[in-house]
Amino acid sequence: MPDLNYLSITEAHELLVAKKISAQELTEFYIGKIRNLNPKIRAILTVCESQALKQAKKVDTKIASGAEIGLLEGIPYTAKDMFLTKGIRTTAASKILEDYTPPYSATVIEKLDQAGAVLIAKVNQDEFAHGGSTENSSYHVTHNPWDLDRVPGGSSGGSAASVAADFGIFSLGTDTGGSIRQPASYCGVTGFKPTYGVVSRYGVIAMASSFDCIGPLARSAEDAQIVFEVIAGKDSKDSTTIALSDKTLSDKSPVGKLKAVFYDDEDSDVVSNGVAAIDGSLLDIRTEASIAELVPLELALAAYYVLVPSEISSNLERYDGVRYGSKAKDSKDLLDSYMKTRSEFLGPEVVRRNIIGTYALSAGYYDAYYKKAMQVRTLIIESLNKVFEANDAILVPTTLEPAFKLGSKTDPVEMYKTDLLTVFANLAGVPAISIPIGFEPTTGLPMGLQIIGKQGDDKKVLAIAKNIQSDSDWHNKLKELKL
Amino acid sequence: MAKLSLDEIQKVALLARIELSDDELASASNEISSILDFVDTIQNTDTAGVEPTSQVTGLTDVWREDLVVKCTVAPKLLLASAPDMQDGYVGVKKVL
Numbered sequence: 161m162p163d164l165n166y167l168s169i170t171e172a173h174e175l176l177v178a179k180k181i182s183a184q185e186l187t188e189f190y191i192g193k194i195r196n197l198n199p200k201i202r203a204i205l206t207v208c209e210s211q212a213l214k215q216a217k218k219v220d221t222k223i224a225s226g227a228e229i230g231l232l233e234g235i236p237y238t239a240k241d242m243f244l245t246k247g248i249r250t251t252a253a254s255k256i257l258e259d260y261t262p263p264y265s266a267t268v269i270e271k272l273d274q275a276g277a278v279l280i281a282k283v284n285q286d287e288f289a290h291g292g293s294t295e296n297s298s299y300h301v302t303h304n305p306w307d308l309d310r311v312p313g314g315s316s317g318g319s320a321a322s323v324a325a326d327f328g329i330f331s332l333g334t335d336t337g338g339s340i341r342q343p344a345s346y347c348g349v350t351g352f353k354p355t356y357g358v359v360s361r362y363g364v365i366a367m368a369s370s371f372d373c374i375g376p377l378a379r380s381a382e383d384a385q386i387v388f389e390v391i392a393g394k395d396s397k398d399s400t401t402i403a404l405s406d407k408t409l410s411d412k413s414p415v416g417k418l419k420a421v422f423y424d425d426e427d428s429d430v431v432s433n434g435v436a437a438i439d440g441s442l443l444d445i446r447t448e449a450s451i452a453e454l455v456p457l458e459l460a461l462a463a464y465y466v467l468v469p470s471e472i473s474s475n476l477e478r479y480d481g482v483r484y485g486s487k488a489k490d491s492k493d494l495l496d497s498y499m500k501t502r503s504e505f506l507g508p509e510v511v512r513r514n515i516i517g518t519y520a521l522s523a524g525y526y527d528a529y530y531k532k533a534m535q536v537r538t539l540i541i542e543s544l545n546k547v548f549e550a551n552d553a554i555l556v557p558t559t560l561e562p563a564f565k566l567g568s569k570t571d572p573v574e575m576y577k578t579d580l581l582t583v584f585a586n587l588a589g590v591p592a593i594s595i596p597i598g599f600e601p602t603t604g605l606p607m608g609l610q611i612i613g614k615q616g617d618d619k620k621v622l623a624i625a626k627n628i629q630s631d632s633d634w635h636n637k638l639k640e641l642k643l
Numbered sequence: 644m645a646k647l648s649l650d651e652i653q654k655v656a657l658l659a660r661i662e663l664s665d666d667e668l669a670s671a672s673n674e675i676s677s678i679l680d681f682v683d684t685i686q687n688t689d690t691a692g693v694e695p696t697s698q699v700t701g702l703t704d705v706w707r708e709d710l711v712v713k714c715t716v717a718p719k720l721l722l723a724s725a726p727d728m729q730d731g732y733v734g735v736k737k738v739l
Contacts (some may be wrong), residue, residue: 263720370698399705400698462684473659480660482735484724494736495660501664511661515652515671516678518659528686534695536685541696543729572674573681590698615699 162369164189166326166639169235176234183216183223183234189276190236193429194281194327197643203302203312203321205241206282208248212236215278222276231386238328240319241282242289243269244363248279252365266363267398268332268374268391275390280328283318286506288476289339289367290576291315296509301566304347305641306605307449310563312342313578319377320347324638330378330387332363332389334370337464338558338582341594344377345558345608348596350625351377352384354618356589358400359388360395368471369400371464371586379636381625382596383441388618400418429512441536451630457580460540464583465521465576466533472510479506505506512572541588553624556581558594558608581610584618592620593625596634606637646676 162180165171191209198204219234223595241251244262246269251257269279286296294302294317296602302317304310312321316333320343323331333340335353344351352375359374366372376387394401481487481501503513506514520529547554558581569575585592590612597609609628613621629635653699656663663671727734 262735263724264716357702365659380724396707399707400700402700402702402704406720459684459688462682466685477660481726482733485726487726491736494738497736498660499657499662502660506661511663511667512671512678514659514661515655515675519647519655519675522655522658531691531695532685532688533682534697535690535693536688537696538693539688539690543697556719563724571677576678576681636667 166379167329168379169231169329169386172235172329173231173233174228176219179223179227179292180634183219183278184213185279185345186234187216187396190280190326190328193325198327199327200308201303201305201321201325201327201641203283203318203325203327204238204281205251205253205284205318206249207274208245208279208281210228210373211244211248211458212278212280215273215276219276219278227643230275232272232390234278235276235330236278236280236328237272237330237332237387238281238283238319238322239269239279239332240289240316240334242285242365242367242609243282244365245269245279246281250282250365252288252301253285253299254464254479254505254510256479256481256501257300258505260487261484262363264363267395269363271391272332272387277390281322283327283331285318286315286339287510288365288472289315289334289336290472290509290513292567292575293341293564294318294321295566296357303566304563304605305643306348306524307603310565311346313346313500313559313563315339315343316351316377317343317346320344320349320351323347323349323377323379323641326638330376330383330389332391333375333377333468334367335373335586336367337586339609340373340375340377341558341582341592342578344594345606346563347624348496348606348630348634349379350381350384350593350635351375351376351593351608352381352388352593352622352625353585353591354388354392355402355591355615356586357400358392358404358591360393362397362400363641366389366475369475369600370471371468373586373632380629381593381622382629384593385619385626387623388622392529392618411451424453433435452457457584458500459536460584460587461483461576461580462541463533463536464579464587465516466529467514467537467587469517470530471517471535472519473514473521475512476506476510496606504568504581509572536597537587540584540604544584544588544590545614552613552617554612556612557597558582558610562600562603562605562607585610587610588615590615591621592636593621595625595628597628597632598634599637606634647672647679 293311294314319331320332324347340351491497594608
């Protein structure tokens with residue numbers, strides 16, 4: 161049997177087409193890997209072995225019939241537990257959905273199913289995606305495959321760790337303020353957050369609806385693009401989706417003539433630390449790059465942490481123990497039932513964000529917090545638009561530091577600050593990708609570079625990332641991981 | 644921004660339909676106050692005359708054709724998700 165470790169989508173596809181491996185063998189290989197290595201990493205919440213093997217068998221029958229197969233057919237993947245999966249438990253890593261088995265699947269899960277991809281496991285995350293380390297999961301923490309004492313990042317920490325540990329060829333994540341890109345950076349994988357509205361959110365558990373995006377975490381930008389092109393597109397079941405402009409999917413980016421800017425801030429260490437970690441192969445881009453000054457990052461982060469909890473407090477009203485989910489046993493009346501259910505089954509960070517959001521939206525504080533933050537959001541969008549008038553992309557490190565130690569950030573505000581370099585892309589709804597760009601010298605841990613484009617420039621952002629990866633090897637360093 | 648009093652936190656928690664124990668109330672008061680201190684940066688920004696942004700796609704009034712669409716999910720399955728079912732109905736505490 162050929163070596164199946166750390167296959168790209170295309171490599172796995174070629175093995176399937178050449179009949180060097182069957183889809184069932186490939187699926188069994190990954191499930192075996194999860195059984196052997198997941199106890200160390202703990203990235204997985206639910207393994208869906210029987211459904212996965214059934215799907216793989218369908219692909220094998222198709223191959224045996226001599227029919228051509230698509231790129232994703234028979235490709236094993238994992239999904240964050242935010243995605244509803246028909247007949248497979250979906251928890252959002254919350255106790256309030258501990259026994260919830262959805263009666264239908266998210267549009268993106270359906271699309272991947274139709275494309276023949278094989279869902280093998282649902283993965284860990286911060287509860288309801290509230291967090292940046294996956295430590296807020298109500299089930300267990302997940303360990304970073306590069307250093308088991310460290311976090312994988314979050315909130316899509318299980319997705320990033322599962323791609324880094326090779327528990328699946330790609331994973332689906334959600335990104336509200338950096339939840340795909342930050343864990344991708346911490347785990348040395350590629351993570352792509354598309355333009356807001358380009359991927360349907362039907363059947364995806366909502367966090368903050370004017371921010372939430374869905375995207376892939378994968379071994380490379382090439383793999384991320386393959387997945388993106390399958391899941392993208394307008395969906396009549398999600399009225400917030402936008403039609404893809406031709407440009408989004410077919411623009412041949414003029415990478416040779418790229419004009420990029422490094423995002424600077426009053427705190428110039430942000431850029432110099434990030435640039436120091438950037439591989440020499442980027443020099444071509446750097447020579448044409450200038451430094452952009454945008455709205456201060458701290459201001460963007462502050463606006464984000466008003467708007468997002470506000471939207472959370474509205475979206476999470478539905479967990480009331482009536483139509484689905486867990487329900488507290490003894491209560492005297494309806495109000496008491498709501499109060500006890502939510503108190504018993506929601507974790508501390510979810511409670512905190514619900515209270516902050518309820519406060520920011522309450523009478524007397526709405527203008528000072530919610531409306532003010534919406535106005536700051538406008539200023540951030542205007543400042544980004546100005547940069548994009550003259551430039552193709554903004555380059556900025558994904559995070560200020562590599563993955564931190566488990567249990568080392570107990571102050572909520574300290575945890576929020578790990579989103580400093582990622583939230584502005586969500587405030588503006590623009591596409592952004594994080595790619596591995598080297599290792600931080602003192603810890604030897606991976607660091608990510610973010611490439612951010614203007615709305616609808618998804619293809620261009622991916623093209624720049626692919627261009628960098630074609631000249632560098634950072635994304636292949638995963639193969640050297642010893643688990 | 645002044646520290647939020649226990650009474651204020653209690654009031655907001657009631658609005659959010661979350662019961663807090665005395666210990667949770669005390670720690671929530673500290674944490675929420677420090678988060679509010681952090682987000683108060685926005686108060687120092689001049690936003691006079693700036694339109695607020697509530698969404699970024701620019702979509703307005705998304706309509707669909709007024710057609711009967713058959714639900715692909717069986718009502719029985721949807722109802723089966725309810726934690727408290729009685730005689731085919733979702734059970735709730737008495738409201739009136």
